[in-house]
Amino acid sequence: MGEGETLEQRRSLAAPLIFFIIVVFQFATKWLQDLKKGASKTDKEIQLRGEIKQLLKEAASLSQPSTFAQAAKLRRSAAAKEKELANYQAQRSKEVKLSYDWYLKVLFMLKVIIYLVLIFWFWRSPVASVSQQLVQPFGKMLSWKTGGSLNNNVMVGIIPWLILCTRVSKFVCRIIK
Template sequence: MEETLVERGKSSAAPIIFILVAAFHFLSRYIELNKKKKGSMNATNVQLRAEIKQLLKEASTLSQPSTFAQAAKLRRMAAAKEKELVKNQEMQKTDVKSSYDTQEKIIKISNIFVYVVLIIWFWRMPVATISEELVQPFGKMLSWRAGGALKDHVMVGIIPWLIVSARVNRFICRKVLK
């Protein structure tokens, strides 16, 4: 009995599964943040904003009644540039969204595939062993579908380990990648 505990203690399945889940969470969070960043700035958009700002500045300096027509013309030009800017931003947003949507779908599908493979592989096998004192009220939940207990140790099943790993990694990703 003691020998099997030592063998199970040497198992590296739990950290590998944790790292694998972390990789998927960090990758999806990274793509999500890049999607937001790429949609906001572009060289033509920056140039249009500068032109709009300059036109409005020139129009505000022309405040005399004799220069009213020229100021109105500058304001109309600025409004036309604003419409062009909005149109460019919408086109850019749809392009960025479509390119990142396919990447997100691929990551979600591969994530589900890896979870299913891990569940099938470790079904009814413990992923790790933890001292029963550390998980006193939750021992039975953690050992779900992993077998019984081994002399003051709780066997952790794959499904509870995936749930815990996913929650912890989601929390870490939100704190690290802002």
């Protein structure tokens, strides 16, 4: 009786714990990707954009034939600033890409290691048990490598649980975005 209780207690804690681990990895990946996208706004870039906008505004205000030369000079100056901004953005994006890509690779490797540890730990034992009526047509798929059903409950295996948790966590990340 003591062994059955510990197995049931381990199974009841395993499913939410695995789900929590996967959600944390998913949110960390999403957070790093968002940082990678949003990291390109710096003070120098904002200043250059402001200068370009100001030069184009001044050039637009000089629309008289007598001030055409001044307007053309301002437009050329704005074009030079745009070129400088493009070069700065290219350099900055390379730096950002290298730094965040390294973090994303480390996170991916950690995720793979954790998944493998979970798979080896729960390979032949069920992670959770779900009522057979609740998962009627999918019971065999969910109980893969765990022995099927017991007491009218489907025993959920680790691989289907990891797939299900990954899909749900990606969906939750998209919704929370």
